[in-house]
Amino acid sequence: xxxxxxxxxxxxxxxxxxxxxxxxxxxxxxxxxxxxxxxxxxxxxxxxxxxxxxxxxxxxxxxxxxxxxxxxxxxxxxxxxxxxxxxxxxxxxxxxxxxxxxxxxxxxxxxxxxxxxxxxxxxxxxxxxxxxxxxxxxxxxxxxxxxxxxxxxxxxxxxxxxxxxxxxxxxxxxxxxxxxxxx
Amino acid sequence: xxxxxxxxxxxxxxxxxxxxxxxxxxxxxxxxxxxxxxxxxxxxxxxxxxxxxxxxxxxxxxxxxxxxxxxxxxxxxxxxxxxxxxxxxxxxxxxxxxxxxxxxxxxxxxxxxxxxxxxxxxxxxxxxxxxxxxxxxxxxxxxxxxxxxxxxxxxxxxxxxxxxxxxxxxxxxxxxxxxxxxx
DNA sequence: TTATCCATGTAAGAAGTTACATGATTGA
DNA sequence: TCAATCATGTAACTTCTTACATGGATAA
Numbered sequence: 286x287x288x289x290x291x292x293x294x295x296x297x298x299x300x301x302x303x304x305x306x307x308x309x310x311x312x313x314x315x316x317x318x319x320x321x322x323x324x325x326x327x328x329x330x331x332x333x334x335x336x337x338x339x340x341x342x343x344x345x346x347x348x349x350x351x352x353x354x355x356x357x358x359x360x361x362x363x364x365x366x367x368x369x370x371x372x373x374x375x376x377x378x379x380x381x382x383x384x385x386x387x388x389x390x391x392x393x394x395x396x397x398x399x400x401x402x403x404x405x406x407x408x409x410x411x412x413x414x415x416x417x418x419x420x421x422x423x424x425x426x427x428x429x430x431x432x433x434x435x436x437x438x439x440x441x442x443x444x445x446x447x448x449x450x451x452x453x454x455x456x457x458x459x460x461x462x463x464x465x466x467x468x
Numbered sequence: 469x470x471x472x473x474x475x476x477x478x479x480x481x482x483x484x485x486x487x488x489x490x491x492x493x494x495x496x497x498x499x500x501x502x503x504x505x506x507x508x509x510x511x512x513x514x515x516x517x518x519x520x521x522x523x524x525x526x527x528x529x530x531x532x533x534x535x536x537x538x539x540x541x542x543x544x545x546x547x548x549x550x551x552x553x554x555x556x557x558x559x560x561x562x563x564x565x566x567x568x569x570x571x572x573x574x575x576x577x578x579x580x581x582x583x584x585x586x587x588x589x590x591x592x593x594x595x596x597x598x599x600x601x602x603x604x605x606x607x608x609x610x611x612x613x614x615x616x617x618x619x620x621x622x623x624x625x626x627x628x629x630x631x632x633x634x635x636x637x638x639x640x641x642x643x644x645x646x647x648x649x650x651x
Numbered sequence: 652t653t654a655t656c657c658a659t660g661t662a663a664g665a666a667g668t669t670a671c672a673t674g675a676t677t678g679a
Numbered sequence: 680t681c682a683a684t685c686a687t688g689t690a691a692c693t694t695c696t697t698a699c700a701t702g703g704a705t706a707a
Contacts, residue, residue: 294566317565369578371585377558381555383501383551386477428569431626434624442614446613449610
């Protein structure tokens with residue numbers, strides 16, 4: 286699944302310009318997908334060449350013309366076909382979890398700070414998603430709720446289990462000090 | 469954070485060949501990171517050129533020589549510096565959640581099947597991770613437990629809330645039928 | 652006056668995937 | 680007999696990010 290399909294999806298909710306598509310992606314998907322202008326604009330041009338979207342240009346004073354895209358029948362069909370494919374595995378890349386894996390190589394305070402920030406970040410995501418759950422289609426609420434459930438679970442887990450990595454770091458630190466003294 | 473850092477991390481747990489690094493990545497990280505041979509082998513060669521790993525070749529009968537890599541002092545320093553950087557946001561790409569967002573474009577049965585598969589997948593991941601939690605360092609158990617907590621939360625959420633997308637799909641289906649009849 | 656919003660686009664480069672090449676051994 | 684495991688590597692390709700180019704309007 287690529288940015289092109291994502292654009293088709295957003296357009297199925299209503300016509301939009303490239304700029305607006307990015308905003309809507311942030312609103313709906315921000316916690317599990319993202320896309321930059323550098324990928325959206327080329328994607329839209331390609332979709333237009335392939336006849337999956339059409340485009341109407343609105344002239345604007347002192348600003349580049351606004352190009353409002355809408356799905357064609359072909360575009361809607363392609364989107365549905367794409368969505369019908371059984372979804373592949375999620376791909377996650379988490380620098381945080383990699384760092385946690387090697388927590389014993391880090392100073393004790395650094396691990397604690399990473400976890401603090403992580404929890405704070407999750408809390409604000411939970412608030413944002415809870416807000417989103419009061420808007421949109423049932424499907425969008427479902428997805429927002431899914432995100433919220435995961436962030437809440439992650440927060441709880443971190444609070445209950447952070448000692449596992451924080452004490453580990455502490456021990457490594459102590460070992461390091463001992464070695465230093467031993468010299 | 470790229471494959472190179474991941475390789476350094478794995479090597480900090482013990483010497484290994486490219487092939488073994490991939491296996492260990494699968495054991496430790498599989499639910500939040502992955503890497504193919506096509507990225508690991510070039511990464512190791514580059515790390516060696518930069519003096520961050522060293523390599524000893526074991527000759528093997530009827531098989532390419534096994535190249536066992538180990539961290540240099542420089543490599544260990546680089547790894548620690550890399551891990552000390554505050555981790556960036558997680559990046560998630562979930563075809564499943566994209567599909568759920570547009571569940572009302574899909575046939576009712578298809579959505580149900582996607583969710584069934586998702587739950588089944590999560591359950592087997594939970595088993596795998598629970599197993600992992602009985603091995604390895606405290607840090608590795610922490611990370612495995614984190615994954616397990618999330619998969620369990622996701623499973624519970626899906627079971628409790630799937631009606632939100634399944635009934636939506638059903639309604640759309642009914643609407644479609646009505647329109648068909650109306651013709 | 653500084654940042655953010657609006658608005659589109661290109662070009663260079665990073666990073667990774669997939670497929671290919673080669674091939675014996677072992678377990679189902 | 681078929682798939683998986685072991686073992687390394689290259690090349691083509693896809694995909695996306697980042698930085699640049701342009702620049703008025705508006706809110707803090």
